[in-house]
Amino acid sequence: VSAAPDPWAALRAHTAARIALGRAGVSLPTAEWLRFAQAHALARDAVHTAFDSVALSSQLALQGFDSTVVESAAADRATYLRRPDLGRRLSPRSAALLANGPPAAGAEADRANNGGVAVVVADGLSAQAAQRHALPLLLDLRARLAAPATAAALKLGPVLLAHQARVALGDEAGGLLQARAVLVLIGERPGLSSPDSLGAYLTWAPQPGRSDAERNCVSNIRPEGLPYSEAAHKIAWLLGAALRLGGTGVALKDESDSSALPAALSPLKVTR
Amino acid sequence: MTLLGAAGVNFIMGVPGADDIMLNYQSTSFHDAAVLRELLGLKRAPEFEAWLAQVGITGDDGRLLQAPARHALLTDLSGLAGRP
Numbered sequence: 001v002s003a004a005p006d007p008w009a010a011l012r013a014h015t016a017a018r019i020a021l022g023r024a025g026v027s028l029p030t031a032e033w034l035r036f037a038q039a040h041a042l043a044r045d046a047v048h049t050a051f052d053s054v055a056l057s058s059q060l061a062l063q064g065f066d067s068t069v070v071e072s073a074a075a076d077r078a079t080y081l082r083r084p085d086l087g088r089r090l091s092p093r094s095a096a097l098l099a100n101g102p103p104a105a106g107a108e109a110d111r112a113n114n115g116g117v118a119v120v121v122a123d124g125l126s127a128q129a130a131q132r133h134a135l136p137l138l139l140d141l142r143a144r145l146a147a148p149a150t151a152a153a154l155k156l157g158p159v160l161l162a163h164q165a166r167v168a169l170g171d172e173a174g175g176l177l178q179a180r181a182v183l184v185l186i187g188e189r190p191g192l193s194s195p196d197s198l199g200a201y202l203t204w205a206p207q208p209g210r211s212d213a214e215r216n217c218v219s220n221i222r223p224e225g226l227p228y229s230e231a232a233h234k235i236a237w238l239l240g241a242a243l244r245l246g247g248t249g250v251a252l253k254d255e256s257d258s259s260a261l262p263a264a265l266s267p268l269k270v271t272r
Numbered sequence: 273m274t275l276l277g278a279a280g281v282n283f284i285m286g287v288p289g290a291d292d293i294m295l296n297y298q299s300t301s302f303h304d305a306a307v308l309r310e311l312l313g314l315k316r317a318p319e320f321e322a323w324l325a326q327v328g329i330t331g332d333d334g335r336l337l338q339a340p341a342r343h344a345l346l347t348d349l350s351g352l353a354g355r356p
Contacts, residue, residue: 004338017293018289018290018301023336026303026310026336028301036289036290189296191291191293191296192293193291194293
């Protein structure tokens, strides 16, 4: 059976969604079936690829970010995937390390971090996402937070690079660092079209036991999704709003888009 | 999915190419649903079947037709596709 051309084909220019695939009989043409299998393989590989924290630490250092490598209580990838609870806690070694202050940062940086925004770059379910997108995002975010109004209260870092980590690991790490807030940049569960999507989770006054309702999330950060500059704009806006509100989560609504619009064009003004 | 179809399940998800691009979920696709119908001789809900025939997506036998370029559901899309 030969595949019939799809009359929607021109619409594919507008989206990475799998539309206008054509059909052979009523099923997928072979080429599309192969692309699907390849995307599935890339997603699986993304889950199992190890986080190269040494390389990322070097890249961060070149840009003036001190970083410290930590790991969760999940000893390896197989354990991490089967035991979400272990991925949310630091290993005893890492907990002791942070309780004494991150050694890579030194005493001066430790004081600066106290009350600042701790950053956890975590492999999550796609180390590729952390590897590729965390640094360019942090560079953009640091520049935005350098404004006089926020520079003192919302100083970034030092940065923790966390292996086998889930979002809530930031609660324990941020608590030990006595951070004002913790920003967890973590590889999201890979999709068929997005093996390297980065998520950013912001939690005010981190401590073990925080619920997901106490966080704000900016999702799908990657050049093909939410570009770095737009993601950094949202995170900086959320940090500023969290500072005024004294918290994150369901009480903090992301209005970064509407605040960027002139008042007359704001959709909120129209509906109120 | 074939097992579920043979067991008589009467609802499966359909997303383009089995790829929920917004939520990063994998699901079943429109193609999968069509394959399952052909494989197992399954009918659609009668009113949906009638509507599909009425707008020219399926023929009298309930099978998908090849869509001509001038199909009524496609003519409004030419502007979106960037063609005059």
